[in-house]
Amino acid sequence: MASGAPGGAERKPAPVSGSRGSFYSISAAVPRSCAMAQICLDARATFSWRSARPPWPCRDARRAGPAGQERRLRPGSRGAPALPRLRFPRSATFLVLLGLALGLAAPARAQPLTVGVQAPFGIDPHFLFVGPNMAAARHIYDSLINRDPESRMVPGIVQSWQALDETTWELKLRRGVTFQDGSPFTAEDVAFTLARVPEVPNNPGPYTSNLRTLQDVQVVDPYTVRLVTDRPNPTLMGQLTNIFVVSKRAAEGASTADFTSGKAAIGTGPFRLENFRGAEGMSLARNEDYWGEKAAYAQVSLRVIGNDAARIAALLSGDVDLIEDVAPTDAARLEREGQVRVFKRNSDRIMFLIPNVGAETLPLLTDAQGQPLKENPLRDLRVRRALSLAMDRQALAERAMDGQAVATGQMVPQQFAGYDPDFPAPRADLAEARRLLAEAGYPDGFGLTVGCSNNRFVNDGRVCQVVGQMLARLGLQAKVETQPGSVFFPRTVHGKNDLPLMLYGLSLSSSRDPSYILSTSVHTRNVAQAFGQGNRGAFSDPAMDRIIDAAIVRMDEGREAALRSAMHAAIGRFPIIPLYNQVTIAAGRKSVEYTPRMDEQMVAYHAHPAQAAR
Known part of the structure; x- marks a missing residue:
């Protein structure tokens, strides 16, 4: 329905001052279905008509009658605004008609x-x-x-x-x-x-x-x-x-x-x-x-x-x-071919390995001969440290992620508070990792399953396979199991998780510092206080909890230093093992x-x- 003056009263075109003259708006009598048209007249009698569709007479133009019915309007009819009588030079008239015929004055409207x-x-x-x-x-x-x-x-x-x-x-x-x-x-x-x-x-x-x-x-x-x-x-x-x-x-x-x-x-x-x-x-x-x-x-x-x-x-x-989650290899190809546009930026997501340390035994943990283990080796700090040392983070970032990731050993990306510029990503050290395994009582390694999604994080299925290969080089019998996120995530919730080791991505935008990761993924699970709700490995350390509790409530200038210290304390316990900061890629x-x-x-x-x- 056309917008009009209250009570159906006729509205005269009102001049609107502009830098080059006056605009006479007749939009009051033109409904949204016949987009706004304007007449512009300057001191030299040049003329332009602005419209998203051909101007008057508009076949779709309607105005509500007294009973709510709609009737068609044409210039000069009752209910239509009177247009100003204008005289134009022939050249101006010709340009107007030519512009209208060719649709030059009609701007393109965004498609769905x-x-x-x-x-x-x-x-x-x-x-x-x-x-x-x-x-x-x-x-x-x-x-x-x-x-x-x-x-x-x-x-x-x-x-x-x-x-x-x-x-x-x-x-x-x-x-x-x-x-x-x-x-x-x-x-x-x-x-x-x-x-x-x-x-x-x-x-x-x-x-x-x-x-x-x-x-x-x-x-x-x-x-x-x-x-x-x-x-x-x-x-x-x-x-x-x-x-x-x-x-x-x-x-x-x-x-x-x-x-x-x-x-x-x-x-x-x-x-x-x-x-x-x-x-x-x-x-x-x-x-x-x-x-x-x-x-x-x-x-x-x-x-x-x-x-x-x-x-x-x-x-x-x-x-x-427009599409999301373009794989790094595909992004490079699309950029080379030039048929579409590629949009990239560093994300706030850190990818982690999460060892399941809460369960005393797990059916997917075996000894070197494939027999069930009576104890969970991942509960041993030395074993978790060995897993971290087996990870070649630079190779994951450059090869498995095709260079579209940043290797890290920290729980926050470089742009966020608490990041420590003096703490580089740890280098892989298989010799030290094997020594730690032997010291923990597993000189021949053991068997475990690594669980991952294959459609949630960038290259997640591919990264999971590479992680399995790195664990195999350590001497572990690693089995990789990838699943759609709709299956993987419910499997990893508290009380149902049977996976010894998980590849998981954690996002930090809600805090822009380590407090979110520390309170949700490292702190002991406490439903009443909503701590540890993302603690999928069921890690629990009362001393670590006290460090976190003290740091996250700081509101003074020492807050960032306290959070950085808490992050380092957590990193040294390996409840979660940072691997890399991923890049988000879209294309359109x-x-x-x-x-x-x-x-x-x-x-x-x-x-x-x-x-x-x-």
């Missing part, structure tokens, strides 16, 4: 964007805390604290935040934000969201680790919320970049199935859900009432294409416009620009038509 993603995802933003789910959520919802592609905290639906004291944070909400159903965003939605996160039933990977210190949520007024923690937590705002806000009105009493159906999937994000297709993907439409800069594409489709080669083939054939058609995120999440909001194609 189709994105090929690697893994299936869900759209309940509080169910299963993994990257694909978070990436999907960022399209429909806003996180409580916004996180940009550099993993920096920036204002979003929370416009500002401050620590009132060591345990109280105050959030000021952005006014005028609405959910995609038109309802207003208020402090009640924030309180409801924070209460819902720990209550999602049957959640195999809860988001509660981000709220482990949260003790109380206080609604001060519709646009002010105070968060009270049970101890100082300097990284709480970073953790809230992982918490997506849902509408209390739409989600109260809703199940994960209600989100999957779309009934409760109402957010404030840059896109609204049109259709969720389960393991196939979802269709989105631009949120025209988004509080921030509007998305460049009006329609977006996320299509799940799990096979790397199939994703690239879809891009090269034009079936999709020549018509697409994309800014990769440090957290590796593929988000269509960061895509727009390439400059040359605009």
Whole structure:
């Protein structure tokens, strides 16, 4: 329906001053389906018509009648605005007609964007805390604290935040934000969201680790919320970049199935859900009432294409416009061939080997003759150190990752606080590793299974095979078992994990320092305090816990030094063994620009038509 003056009153074209004359806008009588046209007249009577479609008469132009019916309008008819009477030089008239005939004044509109993603995802933003789910959520919802592609905290639906004291944070909400159903965003939605996160039933990977210190949520007024923690937590705002806000009105009493159906999937994000297709993907439409800069594409489709080669083939054939998780070898080839664009950046993800030290025995551990071991050798510090010394990190980065990784022995990437520039990646030392094995009572080695995903991390299946070869050179009988992430990750949860050794990637954007890894993957598991929820190897050391507890609550200038010291203490115990910092790689058609995120999440909001194609 055409937008018009209140009550259907006729609206005269109003002059709008400009640097070269006056613009007469007639957009009030032109509906969205017949895009805005403008007339420009300057002192020399030159003329231009700006329109996204051919100008008046517009066959699609309609205006609501008194009874809500629509009727066609033409210039000069009742209800249509009177156009100014203009006289033009013949040359100007000729140029106008020629420009209109050739469509020179019509700018190209962005076509729908189709994105090929690697893994299936869900759209309940509080169910299963993994990257694909978070990436999907960022399209429909806003996180409580916004996180940009550099993993920096920036204002979003929370416009500002401050620590009132060591345990109280105050959030000021952005006014005028609405959910995609038109309802207003208020402090009640924030309180409801924070209460819902720990209550999602049957959640195999809860988001509660981000709220482990949260003790109380206080609604001060519709646009002010105070968060009270049970101890100082300097990284709480970073953790809230992982918490997506849902509408209390739409989600109260809703199940994960209600989100999957779309009934409760109402957010404030840059896109609204049109259709969720389960393991196939979802269709989105631009949120025209988004509080921030509007998305460049009006329609977006996320299509799940799990096979790397199939994703690239879809891009090269034009079936999709943008893909994620391009293998390093493929990226080099695509760059050489020049048919598409390749987008790269260092990510925040460190890849680790995680030994299963919690179990006293494991069925997939054997002696050198293949007989079950009565004791778990991975519980011995000397054995874990030998595993680390067997890893040629430089070879993993340069060969298994085709140079698209940075070898490391630390728990944080180079860009984050706590990184120690004086601690280089350890070099492989097989002689020392074999000595340690013999000292621990395994001179002939032992047998173990290394478990990995084969479709979640960059080159994960290939890296896993190389890790197995390195363990074999140490003298271990290593068996490599790779599985799709949908099978591998549930297998590694607490109480079900039967794998002696795992290849796993951990992301750090929520803290930008070692505190997240230390508290979730090294600290002893404590469900009540939400510690150790990512501790898949079931490592437990009370002395290490005390070091972590003291470091992560520091809010003074000594915080970074304390975290660095805690990281070194953890590295020396080998609960997790850092290998390399991976690079995130995406690729798109020549018509697409994309800014990769440090957290590796593929988000269509960061895509727009390439400059040359605009």
